[in-house]
Amino acid sequence: MSFNLKDKPLSIQIWIILGVILGGIAIIISIIIPIILRSSFTRETYARLEDAQEYLINYGNLEEELFDNYFSIPKENNRLNTPPFRIVRHTLITPEGMMVGSNTPVQYGELFVQDALKQSREVKNYEHKLDERELFYLIRKVNIEGNPFYLVSYISSTYRDNLVEIIFNQLIKLLIIITAVSWLASFLLTRYLTRPLKKLEGKVKNIANKKWDVPVDLNRNDEIGKLGKTIDWMRKQLIERNEKQQEFLQEASHEMKTPIMVIRSYIQSLMDGIIPKEEMDKTLKNMEDETFKMEKRVNSLLNITKMDHLANQSLQLEKVKLNELILKKVNRFEWRNVEMDWELDLTELSLQCDREKIEVVLDNLFDNQLKYAENKVKVNLYKEDGEILIKVYNDGPKIKEENKEKIFKKFQKGKDGEYGLGLAISKFIIELHEGEIWVENENKGVSFYIKIPSK
Numbered sequence: 406m407s408f409n410l411k412d413k414p415l416s417i418q419i420w421i422i423l424g425v426i427l428g429g430i431a432i433i434i435s436i437i438i439p440i441i442l443r444s445s446f447t448r449e450t451y452a453r454l455e456d457a458q459e460y461l462i463n464y465g466n467l468e469e470e471l472f473d474n475y476f477s478i479p480k481e482n483n484r485l486n487t488p489p490f491r492i493v494r495h496t497l498i499t500p501e502g503m504m505v506g507s508n509t510p511v512q513y514g515e516l517f518v519q520d521a522l523k524q525s526r527e528v529k530n531y532e533h534k535l536d537e538r539e540l541f542y543l544i545r546k547v548n549i550e551g552n553p554f555y556l557v558s559y560i561s562s563t564y565r566d567n568l569v570e571i572i573f574n575q576l577i578k579l580l581i582i583i584t585a586v587s588w589l590a591s592f593l594l595t596r597y598l599t600r601p602l603k604k605l606e607g608k609v610k611n612i613a614n615k616k617w618d619v620p621v622d623l624n625r626n627d628e629i630g631k632l633g634k635t636i637d638w639m640r641k642q643l644i645e646r647n648e649k650q651q652e653f654l655q656e657a658s659h660e661m662k663t664p665i666m667v668i669r670s671y672i673q674s675l676m677d678g679i680i681p682k683e684e685m686d687k688t689l690k691n692m693e694d695e696t697f698k699m700e701k702r703v704n705s706l707l708n709i710t711k712m713d714h715l716a717n718q719s720l721q722l723e724k725v726k727l728n729e730l731i732l733k734k735v736n737r738f739e740w741r742n743v744e745m746d747w748e749l750d751l752t753e754l755s756l757q758c759d760r761e762k763i764e765v766v767l768d769n770l771f772d773n774q775l776k777y778a779e780n781k782v783k784v785n786l787y788k789e790d791g792e793i794l795i796k797v798y799n800d801g802p803k804i805k806e807e808n809k810e811k812i813f814k815k816f817q818k819g820k821d822g823e824y825g826l827g828l829a830i831s832k833f834i835i836e837l838h839e840g841e842i843w844v845e846n847e848n849k850g851v852s853f854y855i856k857i858p859s860k
Contacts, residue, residue: 769827
């Protein structure tokens, strides 16, 4: 069974991520810090050796310090005579490789003599591992009463290693404290973050169960609060949409019932022979009108699901000659009102688009023009700044400024209090093609504009 961090609760995710980060930091510290400390203290050790030598040479009595003090007390077993690790010790070596006195341990002296006789520089630092510890020493060429010697100053690495260990142990303790505090802080942070999220989860479940009367208010202004406000805005939109949809369905159902009853009464009258022969044409015309009304209501009901259907479909792109498609649609709409004057100015243009969906846009747009136009509908197709524009003008009444955006929303009432979804669907389709649609009032009439990037 694979482990997926995203499947774990947010609190566990925070703890695991924090643990990994702190663990990584601990590993890095345990590896790098000792190296850095040893390097720093090694440099400091050599600086201490050099300072001790310079002080002895410049301010001390070199002859008295080395000859009288160091070598006046002979040691029986100098191999075990390791000086205290905190103290800088000194010794002299003759150019012939002889140690002056016997205070320096033999294993150290042999090493000093070997390196001194090879040294060509005036001063040189040395480091050597001896007796499971490192020995740091500085060899300098000096003159005592006109005689050349090698002055050797040395100190054990025990001093450096103890300092490294002490500081490293303090850092580890500090890291443990930081880790404990961090885990506590992460626990409190997790509770602080997950509490509103759990509350938000319950609110979203209410919305999913259509309990839209409960507002989503987290009483905070951070990102979680903004998310809550967005969800509450969605809740209000659902309420508004549901109310309008229910109102639309009720009115549409009622409006469908009326023409059905009228048609049924006409049919019954025809079957009973009640309608006079001379009234037959008028009766059939009335039946046709009622059928047309019912067809419009059915189309409106079908349009409710059309947007959801379109939203779940991907665009089937193909190269479409827009001028030919518009001409084809206009020819179909001319029969709807033979007295309407259609004026076309179509540039020959092609567009990579979904033909079926663009046809839906043109159908809805031209149907809207016939509904409001008085005498004329004018269609222009042209290209501007690399974008294709379709302008559809009608000489009908102007649209109020506050309604310019509303007419593209769902379930907005149109002429004679009727509901329409056509323009909302058209806007949705155009936006799927990365375009835009809007309306402008003209000196006399209204123009709808569609702009789609030319691809």
